[in-house]
Amino acid sequence: MGYLRGFAVTFAKMFEKRVTVPYPDAKRAKPERLHGRHVLNRYEDGMEKCIGCELCAGVCPANCIYVRGADNPVDDPVSPGERYGYVYEINYLRCIHCDLCVEACPTQAITETKLFEFSFTNRADAIYTKDELVVDAETGRPQHLPWEDWREGEDLATSGWMRATSPSGDATQVGRVAWSGELGYGVRSPEVGQSADREPGEGT
Amino acid sequence: MILAADPLLVDGIDLTVALIVLLKAGVAFAMLLVSVMLVIWFERKLISDMQNRIGPAMAGPWGILQTLADGIKLFFKEDLLPTRADRVVFRLAPYLSIIPAFVAFAIIPVGGDFTNGGDGTVSMFGRSTLLQVADPPVGVLFFLALSSIAVYGVMLAGWSSGSKYPLLGSVRASAQMISYEAALGLAIATVFLTSGSLSTHEIVVGQSATTWNVLATGIVPFGIFLIAGTAELNRPPFDLVEAEQELVGGFHTEYSSIRFALFFLSEFMNMITMSAIAVTLFLGGPAGPIVTQRLAWVWPLFWFFLKVMAFLFTFVWLRATLPRFRYDQLMDLGWKVLIPAALGWFLLIATLDTARDLGWPTLPVVVVGVLALWGGAALLSGAVRKARAERLEEAEAHRDERADSTVGHGEA
Numbered sequence: 111m112g113y114l115r116g117f118a119v120t121f122a123k124m125f126e127k128r129v130t131v132p133y134p135d136a137k138r139a140k141p142e143r144l145h146g147r148h149v150l151n152r153y154e155d156g157m158e159k160c161i162g163c164e165l166c167a168g169v170c171p172a173n174c175i176y177v178r179g180a181d182n183p184v185d186d187p188v189s190p191g192e193r194y195g196y197v198y199e200i201n202y203l204r205c206i207h208c209d210l211c212v213e214a215c216p217t218q219a220i221t222e223t224k225l226f227e228f229s230f231t232n233r234a235d236a237i238y239t240k241d242e243l244v245v246d247a248e249t250g251r252p253q254h255l256p257w258e259d260w261r262e263g264e265d266l267a268t269s270g271w272m273r274a275t276s277p278s279g280d281a282t283q284v285g286r287v288a289w290s291g292e293l294g295y296g297v298r299s300p301e302v303g304q305s306a307d308r309e310p311g312e313g314t
Numbered sequence: 315m316i317l318a319a320d321p322l323l324v325d326g327i328d329l330t331v332a333l334i335v336l337l338k339a340g341v342a343f344a345m346l347l348v349s350v351m352l353v354i355w356f357e358r359k360l361i362s363d364m365q366n367r368i369g370p371a372m373a374g375p376w377g378i379l380q381t382l383a384d385g386i387k388l389f390f391k392e393d394l395l396p397t398r399a400d401r402v403v404f405r406l407a408p409y410l411s412i413i414p415a416f417v418a419f420a421i422i423p424v425g426g427d428f429t430n431g432g433d434g435t436v437s438m439f440g441r442s443t444l445l446q447v448a449d450p451p452v453g454v455l456f457f458l459a460l461s462s463i464a465v466y467g468v469m470l471a472g473w474s475s476g477s478k479y480p481l482l483g484s485v486r487a488s489a490q491m492i493s494y495e496a497a498l499g500l501a502i503a504t505v506f507l508t509s510g511s512l513s514t515h516e517i518v519v520g521q522s523a524t525t526w527n528v529l530a531t532g533i534v535p536f537g538i539f540l541i542a543g544t545a546e547l548n549r550p551p552f553d554l555v556e557a558e559q560e561l562v563g564g565f566h567t568e569y570s571s572i573r574f575a576l577f578f579l580s581e582f583m584n585m586i587t588m589s590a591i592a593v594t595l596f597l598g599g600p601a602g603p604i605v606t607q608r609l610a611w612v613w614p615l616f617w618f619f620l621k622v623m624a625f626l627f628t629f630v631w632l633r634a635t636l637p638r639f640r641y642d643q644l645m646d647l648g649w650k651v652l653i654p655a656a657l658g659w660f661l662l663i664a665t666l667d668t669a670r671d672l673g674w675p676t677l678p679v680v681v682v683g684v685l686a687l688w689g690g691a692a693l694l695s696g697a698v699r700k701a702r703a704e705r706l707e708e709a710e711a712h713r714d715e716r717a718d719s720t721v722g723h724g725e726a
Contacts, residue, residue: 120364120634130368 137261143270145207146225148200149252150244151218151269152293158188158244159219159290162195166211166220174204175211195219198240203233218289221269223252227259250294273300321435322443334438335447339420342447346419350582351381357582357630364634385575393571398476407474408569408576411467414460415583420447421456421514422590425615428522428601434515436611444515445600445614453514454502457591458495461546464584465491468548468555471577472565483564486641487548487555493648494545494552500656501539504531504663505595518599528596534659536596538652540628543588545648547581549629551636552644589625590618597621654694658687 131138151159162179178197188194211220230236235257245252245268252268254260273289291297322331355370355378362369370377395401425445426434435442450456465488472484506512508530509520521527528536545552556564563569566577593599602617604610639647662683669679 116635117631120631123366124360124363126366128368129366132368132371 137264140224140264142267144222144224144226145209146223147202147228147238147258148211148220148222148243149268150195150198150220150240152245152247152250153190154291154293154296156247156293157190158194159217160195160198161189161191161217161219162193163216165214165216169210169214171208171210172204172206174201174206175199176201195240198243199237200243201237202228202230203236218269223268224264224270225252225258225260228255228257230257245293247293250292269298273298322441330439330441334441334443338443338447342419343416346416346583346586349586350579351385352378353582353586353626354381354578356626357633360627360630361634364631388575389572391571393573394568396476396568399568400474400476403470403474404568405573407467407471408573408580409467410470411464412576412580412583414464414467415580415587418457418460418587419583419590421450421453422446422587422594423449423515423518423599424590424618425600425611427604427610427614428518428599429604433519434600434614446515449513449515452512454506454512454517454591454595457587458499458502461491461584462495464580465495467577467580468565471569475565475568477568479562479567480565483555483561483567486561487565490548490552490555490644490648491546493645494542494652497538497648497652497656498542498546500653500660501535501542502595504535504656504660507531507660507663507667514594514599518594518601521598522601526596526598526601531596531663532659535656536592538656538659539592539596542648542652542656543592544629544632545644547584547588547629549585550633551639553638554641554644557638585626585629586622589622589629592625593618593621650694650698654691658690662687 153159160177162177164177164179167175167177176197176199177195179193180196182188182192182194188196207222207226209222212218212222242253242255252260252265254265269289269292287297287300289298322334358380359369359377370380373379373383395404423434423444423446426436428434434444436445437443468491469484469488472480472482472487475481505517505527508527509517511517511520517527521530524530548555555561556566561567566574569577600614600618602613602620604613606613665679665683666676669676
């Protein structure tokens with residue numbers, strides 16, 4: 111009568127925990143390194159990190175990034191260096207969220223949040239401009255744009271993938287801090303990496 | 315005088331009687347519609363429970379209005395008519411399916427006090443009547459006849475669609491429903507034998523006087539009825555009729571909009587009716603202890619509801635657990651197992667009845683009867699085995715022949 115065991119299985123399932131999350135009302139916790147929409151970060155003093163070097167635009171396989179650099183105004187500099195990105199646009203109808211721009215960036219200016227719940231009703235709205243991408247000047251948090259679905263705590267790990275390895279993707283750099291601090295968060299601690307027994311910051 | 319078994323109709327028919335009959339029919343119709351809605355919700359909710367899901371949750375509390383929402387949606391959908399369809403029959407088929415489903419429920423006694431020799435009559439507007447829409451003396455035969463008409467609905471729907479999947483689905487459906495109706499009928503015949511009546515009311519009264527038929531007929535007919543009933547309803551594991559992987563939607567592939575909804579409704583309505591028939595024939599109908607004297611009339615309804623729910627739960631449970639039968643397995647089970655078993659058991663019960671009437675000793679009769687059945691079963695299985703062996707041999711010879719001929723060609 112082995113086939114009767116199947117009935118016990120289905121019966122017992124009725125009292126188990128459900129795997130379904132009633133999505134729009136509740137959200138499943140997202141993985142730390144999920145690739146979502148980008149942010150342009152600021153240094154802890156509020157200066158923008160982007161230097162307008164266009165490496166992100168060069169590396170982008172989907173050609174979705176458009177950057178124009180300009181010399182910093184002498185009396186009111188936007189970034190600490192010589193130049194800053196004065197146009198920065200990402201077309202989210204093209205972006206494939208591969209994170210190559212994040213790896214290419216020499217100043218960790220661009221990182222990805224975990225947000226993917228946003229939509230548009232026309233093509234022009236799909237192009238995020240610098241005003242929308244750059245983090246809030248007071249708190250350093252990503253801007254919660256009205257058509258995006260941000261929930262409590264979802265804007266915390268906005269640079270997860272970058273801190274998982276190193277900016278250059280070199281395995282010997284795992285666990286070593288090689289990035290600058292960010293407005294509102296300070297210097298973020300590195301992830302442990304592939305081998306769990308290693309302490310954060312220990313290196314190889 | 316076909317409805318005369320109901321005490322309501324014995325003393326002639328006046329306006330009150332007519333109104334009571336109309337009221338009963340109306341209430342039964344409305345209740346059936348509402349309960350179909352709830353049963354569809356119940357099935358979806360329960361099967362999602364058994365699959366670690368949530369199921370419908372948005373429409374109304376716990377998604378209880380989901381079926382209503384689906385129905386309204388279907389109502390406003392475009393009603394497609396395939397070019398190759400036989401227009402008249404295509405439009406007629408859903409009604410051939412839904413009307414028997416509604417009418418069959420009329421013979422089910424849903425309430426009434428059957429305890430302590432009660433005959434199940436209730437008082438309604440000063441008249442005593444039965445809590446069932448009609449009690450024809452041929453009650454259960456009426457049910458079998460209607461379920462045969464429902465086969466026409468399915469068959470004509472598939473045939474008139476002018477499309478291959480519905481046609482295949484309806485061929486399967488009619489073959490399956492006809493062959494399982496034989497086993498179903500034989501299982502029910504055992505009940506007639508013990509109850510001595512075809513009227514559902516009489517059957518329920520008979521069970522409250524002695525014991526429930528599930529024991530009186532010795533469980534086997536009950537098991538056969540359950541299996542054949544599931545097959546008759548085309549429900550899993552016997553849902554070859556609508557095997558999505560092979561036949562898209564089966565006989566209703568070409569149907570859309572409200573016509574599809576009618577098929578869908580009748581399917582679930584048949585599920586309720588089959589459960590109710592099983593309760594009536596085998597589990598004493600609405601019989602059960604009257605716990606409180608206040609609102610005493612509620613208790614039979616409650617017991618009836620509880621028993622029907624147990625069957626509905628079982629149907630959903632079967633669906634959640636068992637994979638679909640293969641077509642030849644289905645036919646094997648029906649013709650080589652269920653029909654002989656039902657027939658044999660029927661003969662055994664008949665023999666015991668006769669033996670009791672003639673005053674023969676019970677034990678020898680049982681022993682001889684079981685031995686005779688066993689002998690019959692052995693003969694049958696021997697015949698089946700021999701036929702299969704011969705077929706295999708023939709196939710083998712045929713294959714050898716073909717192999718020889720291909721070799722010959724190769725050499726030439």
